[in-house]
Amino acid sequence: MTTKGTAERIIEAALQLISEKGYTAATTKTIAELAGVNEVTLFRHFGNKRGLLKAIVEQFSYYPVLQQEINQNVTWDLEKDLYNFSLKHFEFLMSIKDLVMIGFKESIQFPEISEEIANIPLLIKKELCQYFQEMQHRGKIREVNVEATALSLIALNFGHFMSRARLGTMVSDIPTEELLQTSVAIFSRGLVS
Amino acid sequence: MTTKGTAERIIEAALQLISEKGYTAATTKTIAELAGVNEVTLFRHFGNKRGLLKAIVEQFSYYPVLQQEINQNVTWDLEKDLYNFSLKHFEFLMSIKDLVMIGFKESIQFPEISEEIANIPLLIKKELCQYFQEMQHRGKIREVNVEATALSLIALNFGHFMSRARLGTMVSDIPTEELLQTSVAIFSRGLVS
DNA sequence: CTAGCATGTAAGTAATTACTTGCATGAAAG
DNA sequence: CTTTCATGCAAGTAATTACTTACATGCTAG
Numbered sequence: 001m002t003t004k005g006t007a008e009r010i011i012e013a014a015l016q017l018i019s020e021k022g023y024t025a026a027t028t029k030t031i032a033e034l035a036g037v038n039e040v041t042l043f044r045h046f047g048n049k050r051g052l053l054k055a056i057v058e059q060f061s062y063y064p065v066l067q068q069e070i071n072q073n074v075t076w077d078l079e080k081d082l083y084n085f086s087l088k089h090f091e092f093l094m095s096i097k098d099l100v101m102i103g104f105k106e107s108i109q110f111p112e113i114s115e116e117i118a119n120i121p122l123l124i125k126k127e128l129c130q131y132f133q134e135m136q137h138r139g140k141i142r143e144v145n146v147e148a149t150a151l152s153l154i155a156l157n158f159g160h161f162m163s164r165a166r167l168g169t170m171v172s173d174i175p176t177e178e179l180l181q182t183s184v185a186i187f188s189r190g191l192v193s
Numbered sequence: 194m195t196t197k198g199t200a201e202r203i204i205e206a207a208l209q210l211i212s213e214k215g216y217t218a219a220t221t222k223t224i225a226e227l228a229g230v231n232e233v234t235l236f237r238h239f240g241n242k243r244g245l246l247k248a249i250v251e252q253f254s255y256y257p258v259l260q261q262e263i264n265q266n267v268t269w270d271l272e273k274d275l276y277n278f279s280l281k282h283f284e285f286l287m288s289i290k291d292l293v294m295i296g297f298k299e300s301i302q303f304p305e306i307s308e309e310i311a312n313i314p315l316l317i318k319k320e321l322c323q324y325f326q327e328m329q330h331r332g333k334i335r336e337v338n339v340e341a342t343a344l345s346l347i348a349l350n351f352g353h354f355m356s357r358a359r360l361g362t363m364v365s366d367i368p369t370e371e372l373l374q375t376s377v378a379i380f381s382r383g384l385v386s
Numbered sequence: 387c388t389a390g391c392a393t394g395t396a397a398g399t400a401a402t403t404a405c406t407t408g409c410a411t412g413a414a415a416g
Numbered sequence: 417c418t419t420t421c422a423t424g425c426a427a428g429t430a431a432t433t434a435c436t437t438a439c440a441t442g443c444t445a446g
Contacts, residue, residue, distance in 0.1 A: 006423080020301045024218035028404060038424050043405060105298050107359055108213045118363040121356070125364065145375050151365055152376035155352025156345065162355060163314070163348060166300055170311040171318065172344055182338050183345035190383030199393080221434060231394050236435060387446105394441075402433070411424075416417100 007045050009035045011059065014052050019098035023053065023106050053110065060099050061116050065123050066092045074131070078140060079188040081131070086157050086180045089124070093161040101165075121158075125150045142193035149191070156183055200238050202228040204252065207245050212291035216246065216299050246303065253292050254309050258316050259285045267324070271333060272381040274324070279350050279373045282317070286354040294358070314351075318343045335386035342384070349376055 013035035017026035028049055032039040046052045066088050073084055093100060103117035128150035135141045160179060163171055172179075206228035210219035221242055225232040239245045259281050266277055286293060296310035321343035328334045353372060356364055365372075 022215035022217060022298060024215060025302065027402085029402090039404095040406085040425085041423060044423080049404065104355075104359055105215060109218065114360065114363070118360045121360075121364045144379070145367075145371075147365060148367055148372050148375035149379065151356070151367070151372060152349065152353075152379060155356060155376070156349045157352070158355065159348025159350070159352035160345075162297075162351065163344070166297055167307065167311045167314075170307070171314050172340060174338075174341055174344070178338075179341050179344060182341035183348070186337070186342065186345060186383035187379060188383070190379035190381070220432085222432090232434095233395085233436085234393060237393080242434065389446090390444090392441105392443085395439085397437085399436080400434095403431080404429105406429080407427085409425085411422105413420100413422090415420080 006035070006037055006041060007055075010037055010042055010045060010052070011055055015056055015098045015102070018053070018056070019101040019105070023049075023102075023109065028052075053106075053113075056099070056102065057113055057116055060096075060103075061119070063096060063099075065120060067123060067127055070124075070127050070131075076135070076138065076140065078135065078192060079184060082153065082188050083181060083184045085128075086153070086184050087177070089154075089157045090161055090176065090180060093158070094165065097165050121151075121154050124154055128153060139193065141191040144191065153187060156187065199228070199230055199234060200248075203230055203235055203238060203245070204248055208249055208291045208295070211246070211249070212294040212298070216295075216302065221245075246299075246306075249292070249295065250306055250309055253289075253296075254312070256289060256292075258313060260316060260320055263317075263320050263324075269328070269331065269333065271328065271385060272377060275346065275381050276374060276377045278321075279346070279377050280370070282347075282350045283354055283369065283373060286351070287358065290358050314344075314347050317347055321346060332386065334384040337384065346380060349380065 010031065014026065014031045017031050017034060020026070028042055029039055031052070032042050035042075042052065046055055069088055070085055074081055100117065103113050107114040107117075125147070129146050132141065132144075132146040132149055136143065136146070157180075160176070160183070164176060203224065207219065207224045210224055210227060213219070221235055222232055224245070225235050228235075235245065239248055262281055263278055267274055293310065296306050300307040300310070318340070322339050325334065325337075325339040325342055329336065329339070350373075353369070353376070357369060
């Protein structure tokens with residue numbers, strides 16, 4: 001089907017441009033140009049500009065979260081697990097970087113988006129809480145507020161992601177893996193009893 | 194002088210609207226309305242719309258960074274110092290929330306802004322590196338990559354800030370102080386030798 | 387009192403924007 | 417071969433946008 005191909009190309013172009021310039025500044029004309037499609041084709045597919053954004057958000061909500069991948073590779077070795085998770089978390093965020101940026105840029109104008117992107121940390125928090133609770137039962141980490149702990153690790157990874165995604169190497173040129181390794185090393189040492 | 198008053202009101206209105214809707218979607222008309230000023234007054238003060246943004250960024254760069262405040266209250270008690278810093282860091286980011294948001298929203302369209310906002314973490318990193326180095330000399334923390342450590346703490350606080358600033362209590366309703374306290378407790382425990 | 391200066395008001399302009407309509411084309415499917 | 421369907425192309429529209437010009441008003445300093 002060539003139909004699906006063009007629609008996808010339009011969505012990709014819109015994703016890129018809206019994440020770069022914002023919803024209003026990304027005009028339907030430039031989106032169509034980038035997609036290599038006539039502007040009318042865009043309206044025939046999505047009705048209007050908001051329909052395009054809606055399509056993006058829908059694609060967003062169907063995006064597989066890294067839940068399974070986290071649970072599968074658990075070794076119950078704290079530092080190893082947290083490093084593996086943080087790396088996966090970081091790479092996941094990078095892979096949906098454009099979507100995350102749109103979410104943060106247009107969250108006030110389009111509240112639906114805020115709800116969608118808030119789902120990601122919520123799901124991850126849930127998984128992490130279960131993991132930390134089990135680690136507490138096993139006596140491998142000390143008594144802490146598991147929710148606050150989970151949120152802290154998420155914030156840590158998200159902070160690294162935002163720094164790299166928007167500022168690149170302007171703040172530091174330490175390789176991402178090394179950065180994550182150091183932060184996870186500190187974090188896991190701070191959790192062991 | 195009423196002049197200064199109006200210019201400031203226009204900047205404030207622009208700050209709010211551009212941070213909410215983005216540069217393009219925040220029209221000069223709505224900015225003038227929010228400032229309670231005629232639209233032409235805006236152009237008489239700043240020439241054109243970009244001049245307004247420039248004025249915002251300039252105000253931004255003259256903003257006092259929390260450097261002194263960090264150095265003044267140092268007790269060389271790791272957890273106490275880091276909590277104090279994290280709270281100040283968080284409150285500082287919240288106080289310039291609109292500016293930070295503009296920085297992240299328009300960093301691609303207006304690269305000058307990126308450079309300005311990248312300065313904040315850079316300055317803070319420098320201060321933190323000095324602190325951690327001194328703490329290492331005093332034998333209070335173990336041998337770690339101080340730069341990566343500083344960046345991690347900054348990322349941690351920034352992550353908390355972004356979560357609260359954009360998602361509010363959607364992700365969690367734990368009070369900010371409690372969150373910061375937990376994350377700093379883990380972080381500082383992970384640093385002690 | 388008056389001269390200057392910041393602001394308001396009214397009106398307009400050229401460009402851009404989202405979106406529409408009508409028609410041509412070409413490829414695939416029956 | 418013909419019908420259907422996705423797309424391209426040309427042209428246009430109403431609304432909005434950044435920005436300008438000309439003139440009126442009111443406050444303040446000398």
